[in-house]
Amino acid sequence: MPDIDIHHAHTLPDDDARRAVQEVADKLSERFGVACEWSGDDLNFHTSGVDGRIAVAPGELHVTAQLGFLMSAFKGPIESEIRRVLSERFA
Template identity: 70%
Template sequence: MSQIDIRHPHALPTAQARKAVQEVADKLDARFGMESRWEGDTLHFSRSGVDGHIALMPKELHVTAKLGFLLSAMKGPIEQEIRRVLGERFA
């Protein structure tokens, strides 16, 4: 199993940051069949082969995910795509 652990700074107000995280989650849900749910300021997401969360903090997002065997081989591209999306949404 591979692990993704990304910390990304942001300067958005909490409501705006939460909305941006939700928009990303909605796209992942539609595109990859992810299921997501909020618990406080943490969005949990999962599907076969991946389980993780995005913790929304005042000045930082913390993305963690555990990748199953098949997705472990794609850890690099997955991590790169997460960083790209975070850069676009939380620049």
């Protein structure tokens, strides 16, 4: 079971949703060195202590992440920040 499991509704067309997810991924990569790659409609990401996926589906994004031991101490702030970014970008 993932440490973080977020479902977030959106109203964007699929291509626009994928572009928006890519923009978020680019910022994460720039700020935190997160490596990202697409596999179909899923954006897989990882960095030290975090492995996750953002699945883009019609009308919904599904974010899951496994946190390593040290990162699990920051689960609350990490999850809050993910929810904030999703709300801003996919309102």
